[in-house]
Amino acid sequence: MIDYKVGEDMIDPIVLKGFRDSLPNEEIPKRRIMRTLEDQFQNYGFVPIDTPALEYTQVLLGKGGGETDKQIFHFQDNGGREVAMRFDLTVPFARFLALHLAELPLPFKRYHMDKVWRGEKPQKGRFREFIQCDFDIVGVDNAQADFEILSLMDASFKKLGIEKYTFLVAHRGLFNFYLEKLGVKEESVEILRTVDKIKKIGEEEVLKLLTEITHSEEKAQSIIAYITPEEKDSFLTRLDKLVALCGAECESSLRLRKIYALLEATGIAKHFTLDPSITRGLDYYTGIVYETILDELPQIGSVCSGGRYNNLASLYTKELLPGVGSSIGLDRLLAALTELNSPILANSSSVDFIIYYKEEETAKAMQYAKRMREANINTIVYLDPNKKMKAQYEYATKNNIKFALTFNDTCLSVKNLETRETVEYSSIEEVITQCNK
Amino acid sequence: MIDYKVGEDMIDPIVLKGFRDSLPNEEIPKRRIMRTLEDQFQNYGFVPIDTPALEYTQVLLGKGGGETDKQIFHFQDNGGREVAMRFDLTVPFARFLALHLAELPLPFKRYHMDKVWRGEKPQKGRFREFIQCDFDIVGVDNAQADFEILSLMDASFKKLGIEKYTFLVAHRGLFNFYLEKLGVKEESVEILRTVDKIKKIGEEEVLKLLTEITHSEEKAQSIIAYITPEEKDSFLTRLDKLVALCGAECESSLRLRKIYALLEATGIAKHFTLDPSITRGLDYYTGIVYETILDELPQIGSVCSGGRYNNLASLYTKELLPGVGSSIGLDRLLAALTELNSPILANSSSVDFIIYYKEEETAKAMQYAKRMREANINTIVYLDPNKKMKAQYEYATKNNIKFALTFNDTCLSVKNLETRETVEYSSIEEVITQCNK
Structure with a gap:
């Protein structure tokens, strides 16, 4: 088991030279x-x-070595073996x-x-x-x-x-x-x-x-x-x-x-x-x-x-x-x-829909999400219903999400976040049918 | 540019202890x-x-180290940096x-x-x-x-x-x-x-x-x-x-x-x-x-x-x-x-069809393969037509391929390699239509 050190002095979260994260x-x-x-x-x-990823250095480099040595990552492992990253x-x-x-x-x-x-x-x-x-x-x-x-x-x-x-x-x-x-x-x-x-x-x-x-x-x-x-x-x-x-x-x-x-x-x-x-x-x-x-x-x-x-x-x-x-x-x-x-x-987002809801409607929102996901519609439920609506809508923009679903006791509203158009539906099945058209 | 050493003494093609190839x-x-x-x-x-894959050792291990050191691959890179594999x-x-x-x-x-x-x-x-x-x-x-x-x-x-x-x-x-x-x-x-x-x-x-x-x-x-x-x-x-x-x-x-x-x-x-x-x-x-x-x-x-x-x-x-x-x-x-x-x-092969042909029919075989692949039928052309038919059929078995296509001037034959049944068709389009049913 690896030990995680928590709560010690801060460590600079830097990446090695020549390497990078992929966002x-x-x-x-x-x-x-x-x-x-x-x-x-x-x-x-x-x-x-x-x-x-690792092989014996000799297997990768042959008997030789020389110039190539400097271009590869190689080292001795804990067992004293000469190893190199491919x-x-x-x-x-x-x-x-x-x-x-x-x-x-x-x-x-x-x-x-x-x-x-x-x-x-x-x-x-x-x-x-x-x-x-x-x-x-x-x-x-x-x-x-x-x-x-x-x-x-x-x-x-x-x-x-x-x-x-x-x-x-x-x-x-x-x-x-x-x-x-x-x-x-x-x-x-x-x-x-x-x-x-x-x-x-x-x-x-x-x-x-x-x-x-x-x-x-x-x-x-x-x-x-x-x-x-x-x-x-x-x-x-x-x-x-x-x-x-x-x-x-x-x-x-x-x-x-x-x-x-x-x-x-x-x-x-x-x-x-x-x-x-x-x-x-x-x-x-x-x-x-x-x-x-x-x-x-x-x-x-x-x-x-x-x-x-x-x-x-x-x-x-x-x-x-x-x-x-x-x-x-x-x-x-x-x-x-x-x-x-x-x-x-094109369309670099993999999410189609975001569902917004109030805290007391959580169960309903999760049920709708489940149905949409089962119908192969990639769906997010915005997980922090207590945030201001502005923050919630910004989240959709940042994630390139096209449609938002909100609902009340009587109907469901689908808003196209690009055109700002809203269409109302009477059931989640109706929303799904419309999506799959 | 990495130099490839060819033709020197043989090197044992072994894999490091604790590592393995995936076939x-x-x-x-x-x-x-x-x-x-x-x-x-x-x-x-x-x-x-x-x-x-590589990060600064300190970033991965925190200020500490100790026991964990032995469990990870870490070394000094050519720039003298202490680095470790995640x-x-x-x-x-x-x-x-x-x-x-x-x-x-x-x-x-x-x-x-x-x-x-x-x-x-x-x-x-x-x-x-x-x-x-x-x-x-x-x-x-x-x-x-x-x-x-x-x-x-x-x-x-x-x-x-x-x-x-x-x-x-x-x-x-x-x-x-x-x-x-x-x-x-x-x-x-x-x-x-x-x-x-x-x-x-x-x-x-x-x-x-x-x-x-x-x-x-x-x-x-x-x-x-x-x-x-x-x-x-x-x-x-x-x-x-x-x-x-x-x-x-x-x-x-x-x-x-x-x-x-x-x-x-x-x-x-x-x-x-x-x-x-x-x-x-x-x-x-x-x-x-x-x-x-x-x-x-x-x-x-x-x-x-x-x-x-x-x-x-x-x-x-x-x-x-x-x-x-x-x-x-x-x-x-x-x-x-x-x-x-x-x-x-189930069905661990990703190949549906193998096409067998004689050397002089190469162009025809490649045309058929192209059409089938375009129709999303995963297709192999057996690339060594001079091999004995027995070897060719064994290849299909080893690759878990279900259907073989052969052809002559007048018709195409599709053989189910499991049931040994053969069905004849008059064109490649007909074969594709049948496959997509």
Whole structure:
């Protein structure tokens, strides 16, 4: 049993640097987004999992450590174990897969929405605690699985009430194939990471860096040519040009063609752009990679990113586990949806009705509330009938409640708190019938 | 950017002692319970909040420390701050209230469902990470608020499909009033904690301890008389007897009468028993206290407990904030609902349909899936068409999927995977119409 210390000296009720509370006006829309996404994931047959917030440090960081150490919360627990708070949902998922492989039906499609923690310096809009939402398909490496992740992304953005969004797609395998042709395969990791920065540091700077890496301005120029498509070209024209640069079709280009054919067959191709400058920094991607831009808010960056990886769990098991997955940063998404006035965030109150009453009418008020709640009308009874009416009405305003119910011996009055109109009813059942119309 | 170490030596994919993964067969019902509760809370006009997993150690523990230190995860972060992972949702809520009081409409009704962490020794069924679900009404001290918490508890258990449950209610104020009459008010904290153990250690042992505390076997006997009501007595008869023992009505007994009148007026009184042996160990309770017993599983203990406290946030602010609240241990509740075969956990799969197809029919299969998903039928496309049919069908079984869709050029076949019956349709729209019937 934890002891509560009460009545000692005051303690300053402060929150840690880089952390924050979530008040109802933020938490209500956040939970609505999460439920919308969850419904959509289930619609595609994805299932939820959870993993602990704390893991062995070595399990999360691998044998290494170094730079990463400073970015995560790690410590020794009371048993002297080196433990760390998870910094993403991908590494725990890899560990989870290795541990439970025998129990999981493959292909395994999971989603996981929860908090992760990073100790990095807090910046504007970036916090040390944030919610990630990941979804992956593991155990199969084909165009169908790649397509299904993209299709789910498309369906999710539609469900969130976003109309204008673009998925920028590229293929790491195709890029590597090109680099091999160019004779700079050895430097591919460095090249990928440099290319990934082009939107931040500009083409000129990238060209300079690539020249240093490849020891050839010509090669650097031709990498720039690869990653800079003609604006007007369609997805397939761009792909044809990349294949021409490579000198031949390869497995990766054929995979992209298959994926695109499925996007067309299901009528969602218009949201997809081939953008060969997308590489995603992380080493483990091997196939398609993608980012998501909200057309009306390009400055906020990608709200959903990911790609295909050959072997996610290789740190923990010798089983080969190919996968494809995406990650949504929920805080960024919430900020974006708020700015876009998304219809799913409209009507941020979850309460429909407030009932006002006098002390001696308490039983009647509670009976009415019970009936309305049973009829799925979200109802508050104002719990402090001795407060002045002004305070009671202000409470309704602060909570964005639309209707107030008052009553006397002969009738019930429903007041629309926005229009100030009042309608009278003879019974609570009549009020409910009217509400459900 | 976090570096992923790939391809080094293998790392054992183990989970920390006292922690565990949640696989879909556990996570699906857990999320269903949480959503059911959330809907119910919103139905009563409660709003969600969130607080950080990490707080300053001093904020969570108060100036003190001592015994509690060993039970929580605490450490120094990279900035040298003493930080701790929250061990419940009550202390962070108190801190939250003090910090945001000006922004919150009072009475404030919040719920909060999330993980908490304790470093205590793991026991069977008890883990170091678990989910709590708290709901409270703060800012008003009257029978209406007490009743509303009890009413919400009753509605929640009904919604969860539990039929037989009993709320054991007592009043700390009434008990204290009695102890004052008995002249042992000074020892009340010790007495309350001893009485709280009666179901664990038995009446005889409690009598012995109370005799030591009060230095009087007679007083100990009379405390035992107070906390041991006659089986056959009703709520009000028991209350009358307690008042008789006290020698007079008091504010607390009158409060209990008011609450009970509201329980009767709303038809839920039958689920409530007055059990004066309930005290709840914690110091801060001052009014009603309660526990919840599932009649068919009394051995698992209380699944929802709480009470009224005079001044929750007193450690952080001089504002007086009376409150009443409850806490549900979700793991225990899930275990109970599973054992009771609760209808809300029936049909643990969230997938209705699986579509099987041949490689060359991929586009058609994806089009069908899209239509069905748009019609809110949760659908999987089996993503590995080159696997043997046996493996494909096993996958459906492992995922508890009820229907399989196959197709050729002329028709679509829906097979009920339980009954093995097959029905043929001429179009996907016809399948959807049939499903929605």
